[in-house]
Amino acid sequence: MSTIPQEKVLDNSIRLLLEGFPFIQNRVERFKSNIFKTRIMFQNVICMHGEEATKIFYDPDKFMRWQAIPNRIQRTLMGKDAIQTMDGEGHRHRKAMFMSLMTPDKLYKLNHLLTEQWNAYIKKWEQMEEVVLFEESQDLLCRVACAWTGVPLKEKEVRLRAQDFAAMVDAFGAVGPRHWRGRKARKRAEKWIGKIIRKIRKGKLQVQENSPAHVIAFHRDVEGELLDVHMAAVELINLLRPIVAIAWYITFGAVALHEHPVARQKIAEGEEGYVELFVQEVRRYYPFGPFLGNRVKNDFHWGGHHFKKGTLVFLDMYGTLHDPQIWEHPNEFYPYRFRNWDGSPYNFIPQGGGDHFTGHRCAGEWVTIEAMKVSMVFLSRYMEYEVPPQDLGFSLVRMPTYPRSKFIMRNVRGTGQPVEADVHALSKCPFHQGAASAPRA
Template structure:
């Protein structure tokens, strides 16, 4: 299928997360061709599409993102841009840093920051949960990584890391400003890398920043300081992005209060189911791009080397073939769910050990669970009247109010 319009860029901006799935539904297909920013692209969705896209080294990340997006979310030389042995070696670094034990250490720091009487959530006044969660996550990530956690550093890095997330899908001055601010963050990260190297530890690196500083690539060489700085940001930024999931978890608790008592008691199975449904149901990444590495065929379409392809992440998470009643928020579905790397794909599909799937999913789930348990077990936190709607044309999407919490009478609009 080929889209009716010669270029669909305006339609993408208008529809956002539902752009691909709406056209697939209209045509009764999982694949269509169009142009975005005048560049030909093939859009695909569904579990079979995810398996095709992520399996067998069929697609490269080279040329898969506009420069305005790539500079904020990846940048040159990062693990996402590598292939083959170079990718596997660098990916192992992130798999080690995202291990279950490491995830729990980070989550413990998050708990400590969240509940600290001086640094945690404000008391006695209303506050924007998204902003506060982002600040707390920045502090927890820096403490876990072995970086400074003074108030000035946390405020500044929270803002800069947040801009990378918020403006990656934007164009024009707001994107340019975020990219300009990123230069400052990269300089800070490079200084941290060089400082760690000057310390020259004679033992196994004790912190994530040391692990990155002394990591050796597939050729046995330490990473250039600027590349190591980029990878340090690729470790910190996704942690800060969990603030979006935390806000949606709070929204889900507000709209589904029958789950609140279950979750306040801290049953791990219920917390896990709720966190996974937050990740499935609410918008995070809309899609992911790749370029064909050779001549390929799927769903009746022949791909040539270099063809640009977008896989619909949000639409696949809402595909009724994989998820009965996908537009209903139902954590109980995960009590019987058989794990499938190509159906639950908010952070990518496939095998995280060998492919490009995000290695930090354990970290994401653990942080969401910790936040859910605390939000469910804090009756003093009320939800005042506010606009909790969110627009799927905005990427990333969030409740319009940012989600306000604080003392006072509960209520919402």
């Protein structure tokens, strides 16, 4: 017999849309319980919160991704039947392919491309009366993503492709027009990338043999068969789209630099290790994903409840990142908290939890950290700008959310300082220890 709280409702989907990111956290606080039952999308759902819940949630003997991610999210954000939906040996095999792309050499290349583009964009912005960072950084990151993966990108297509990748991200928590824009954007992107996959396989497009585009184009599944063209396109987009999505974090990072000038000064002056602490706090403090979904793989008991096979379970990402039992003063922005962070893959989950290599933690997390690090250094040390009066607040109901003004800058100018070599280098902070041991492609 279950002893956990249960909401007596026919369906809570509307409340989820109205409450947004804090939906699970609100009930955790109300029920004084890290686990409760409710109904979402007219089905029974168990909601879990906290570090211990995350450990259970990422146990492959207890949970699976099969049928856990709604079709509407697959058809916009990640693609139908992509790696995020896989389980077992098939998932481990494909995840190994993605992780083979996250080596120090490839992250060095990414940082070099980021540095080139930030230098170029500063010169561009110097000629502009007003810069909307959220939109401009999408274009910048789209150029980097395509150059890093080996995908050719025409100059006249930069804004279209960046907008499409951003639309896929913007659609994951949406209904109505935002959702349909995301679906149309995905169709365009899959058609475009599908053509590139075919050209690579036929030898009509020459790309470096160890480039991400080449690796995915010729990846073979556990049966030894090439992925079909559509699936290869989906998985290549699963490298391109997340890099463009870093624009959300960059924009929030710019807000944090503006609202915490001492932090900006520390980065500008090169305080050892501080930029990494700052980036991690941006990823913890500002909202991106509200929760994650799994289904129960095998019956088990935990937390006073019997988990029945096939039950949908949500893990509270936002609430866990703002849990006072884990983070002291969680609603304060304080980068130094990560000096004493225990490194647990189960309490710091902005891009999922568990192990990068064997589980469903985001393969591109190191890419996000590196791109954020380079971007924060440029925003602090290598450029100056004015921040006019604007609305830098953000909604906790809109999913995903971003500053309402999208961060407007004026009078942008480069500082003229030579870019130091450390901007190109993979961080030596503990967050990247796994990258050093990653297999080289």
